Amino acid sequence: MKLNKSVEENINSWISQINVEYKLALSVDCVIFGYTTRDMFVALTKCDMPPFEGDYSLVGDIVQPSENLDQAANRILQERTGLTNVYLEQVQTFSETNRHPLGRVVTVAYYSLIKLNEYYDKLPGEDFLIWRNIKDVDTLAFDHKEIFDVCLSRLQKQVKEQPVGFNLLPKKFTLNQLQELYEVILGVELDKRNFRRKLKSLNILQDHDELQTDVSHRPAKLYSFNKKLYEQRVADNFLF
């Protein structure tokens, strides 16, 4: 793999990890989706690598010899957000030979889902991780815009087929919060009554007979996702 000389001279956090003796480096790039009321964000970080200085990139890292891809993705999540037990989903592997200026880096894309409300105080400051509204993502370093688009499409598909959305809400939530989440992810408006009928018919929500507090209007009932009901339903029929 030929390296551009001017690129080789630029030392940064990546070059120390890509031994030019390797034929190939493997990395994991995470599209970290963070949700908070009515807004979906993606975690970005500033890129200091030519020719992408000043651009933003997804967060990623080289896969270490001792770890598999899921472990690498979890480590990256932990290092960048401090969070463990985050929902992670492998999406696709990107391998264009010239996709990385430092040499041959094949990257495995993951998306992950984070409740920004709940964990915001735990998350590092703005200069370490930038949370960009997904509606405002235009260009990114490397092929990261393509990776972002593919991961967002995958999320949109999965949210219609599997109960992944609950990873973006607090344990207990109202039906309207859930509907708003679906609307933000899918970028469409949904009918309130049809949405409720649909979700209740799925029979995967647990009613806690508990109400919202601290709202200046009629408080809504709180529900939670019941994994056991879900698995039972999957075993019986299909779902969604």
Add this chain to the structure above:
Amino acid sequence: MKLNKSVEENINSWISQINVEYKLALSVDCVIFGYTTRDMFVALTKCDMPPFEGDYSLVGDIVQPSENLDQAANRILQERTGLTNVYLEQVQTFSETNRHPLGRVVTVAYYSLIKLNEYYDKLPGEDFLIWRNIKDVDTLAFDHKEIFDVCLSRLQKQVKEQPVGFNLLPKKFTLNQLQELYEVILGVELDKRNFRRKLKSLNILQDHDELQTDVSHRPAKLYSFNKKLYEQRVADNFLF
């Protein structure tokens, strides 16, 4: 990556390609599905690598420095079957650190679809590639059984959402041939009248006003998949 000494000593077709200086090798493994009337096969090859001597494995190879993953998959297909322009779909990347006895090999799984009827005479002999009925796949070398299962599930899902099945049939086919294909892939029986109504309503088939020949019963009409109609339909609404 520590190598088991007894394994290191066994020279075979892989060890020459996995330089122990690399931290990691990247490979592509293909689940090559071949279809012929009422039967779906997968291409296997005999494995001579301890501890899997005598087992069968999927066909795969190391990704070369000059090629991306799709190119590697196409090359493997070409080398093993002689076929080009084969339908290929990247499925998932497998990365357990101990999945390969010779060291760290991360593999990207693809599935591909081949018309066995049409190309059977072009395919290499039995000792080079073994075509095993997918119903008879039990154990495979490495983690290849898991890869096979994941790829088969993916095919079953995609065939319900996209027009991939047509890659397994000759250009012109009868509606019953198409139905049999779906039944074999999905492992279920379908209702003839409902199947026909459904497919005609999709409006992606072209009627050639042509009949089967050489059959000892009433000949069926021949249809072909019309890509333009399909793309138009995708542009308008959704599909399937």
Add this chain to the structure above:
DNA sequence: TCAAAAGTGTTAATGATACACCCATGT
């Protein structure tokens, strides 16, 4: 004339869509 697969319609059930008003709470 027989065997073998081709071809064709209707009904019932289910799921999806469209749509408007009253309710409970805090201020």
Add this chain to the structure above:
DNA sequence: ACATGGGTGTATCATTAACACTTTTGA
């Protein structure tokens, strides 16, 4: 009392599922 979001039902339409007989051809 008012502003805010919470909560509910019905009618229509589209899709899916279940089901059996006649037709055409070659042997």
